Amino acid sequence: MGIATSVAFAQQQKPSKPDQGGAKRGKPTWERVSKHDTDKDGKVTKAEFKGPEMAFTRFDSNKDGAITEEEMKNLAPRSGGKGEGKGERGGKGKGEGKGERGGKKGGQSQDATSAPEVGAAAPQLKAQKLGSEEIVDLGKVNKTTVLIFGSYS
Amino acid sequence: MYEKHKDQADFYLIYTKEAHASDGNRPSSKVDIKTHTNIEERAAAASSCLADLEITIPTLLDDMNDTIAKAYASHPDRLFILGADGKVAFSGEKGPHGFNPSAMKKAFDQIIQ
Numbered sequence A: 001m002g003i004a005t006s007v008a009f010a011q012q013q014k015p016s017k018p019d020q021g022g023a024k025r026g027k028p029t030w031e032r033v034s035k036h037d038t039d040k041d042g043k044v045t046k047a048e049f050k051g052p053e054m055a056f057t058r059f060d061s062n063k064d065g066a067i068t069e070e071e072m073k074n075l076a077p078r079s080g081g082k083g084e085g086k087g088e089r090g091g092k093g094k095g096e097g098k099g100e101r102g103g104k105k106g107g108q109s110q111d112a113t114s115a116p117e118v119g120a121a122a123p124q125l126k127a128q129k130l131g132s133e134e135i136v137d138l139g140k141v142n143k144t145t146v147l148i149f150g151s152y153s
Numbered sequence B: 001m002y003e004k005h006k007d008q009a010d011f012y013l014i015y016t017k018e019a020h021a022s023d024g025n026r027p028s029s030k031v032d033i034k035t036h037t038n039i040e041e042r043a044a045a046a047s048s049c050l051a052d053l054e055i056t057i058p059t060l061l062d063d064m065n066d067t068i069a070k071a072y073a074s075h076p077d078r079l080f081i082l083g084a085d086g087k088v089a090f091s092g093e094k095g096p097h098g099f100n101p102s103a104m105k106k107a108f109d110q111i112i113q
Helices: A003-009 A030-036 A053-059 A069-073 B039-053 B067-071 B101-111
Strands: A043-045 A066-068 A126-129 A135-137 A145-150 B010-015 B059-061 B078-082 B088-091
Touching (some): A030 A043, A066 A069, A126 B059, B010 B039, B078 B101, B088 B101
Parallel strands (some): A145 B010
C-alpha cells in the first residue's frame, strides 16, 4: 500500500482483520502463518500477525519485524518459552543513534530493524525536496515535524 | 490535517522505493511504476503521485540507498512525529496495517497543545 492509501486513510482507519484459521497446536508452518499475510507481500509483519507475541518473536528469527517462509522452514525446535517481551516493535535498541548519516549523499545503508522510539533523537539525515535544490535536515528540526513515509504503489 | 496545521508544524511526505513496483514480486494493480533505478525516476514517480492525488504536502525524496526508510524502518509506509526538540515524539506502527493516521493525529494534537 502506498501514499494513495495513506492519504485516504487520513479520513478512515481500521483495516480488516485476517482470518485466524490456523490451528493453535502442532508444528508451526508457513502455510499457517501465511494466513496472516493480509497484504500478500510474502511476509507477515508484527502488525499482521494475530497470534501470541512470543510466537512472533520465535518465528522472526532475524528480528527484522517480519516472518518469512524461509524463517519458518528453518525454525529451530522450541526450547522453552523465550518470552523476550519486546513490546511494540522487535529489536529494541537496534539501529539507533549511529551518528551522522547523509541521506542525500547515499551514505552507509543503515538497516534499522526497528524504528526509532519515542524519546530517541531523530536519525541525523538529510533529504532533498522534490522539485527543489533545498535540502531538509531531518536531524535538526526545531519545529514539530510530521513525517509520512510511502510510495505511490 | 496538513492544511489545518501547516502553520504550526512542518509536514513532509518522504517518497521511498515503491511498495509494489510493477516489475517486482507483487505489482500494484492500480499503478504501473517500475522499480526506480535512479533518483530521477524516483522523482518522476513522486511527481506523478502528487499530481494524480492532488497532494500539496512538501515532499522529500529518499536516496537510492533508501537511507531514510531504513533508518526509520518505514517500508512500505509509516508515520512519525518529530518534536521541536529534535526527538521522536510519535513512532507509528509499520504499515500497511499498522498505519494509523488517527493515532498520529491524536498524538499530534497533544503535542501542539
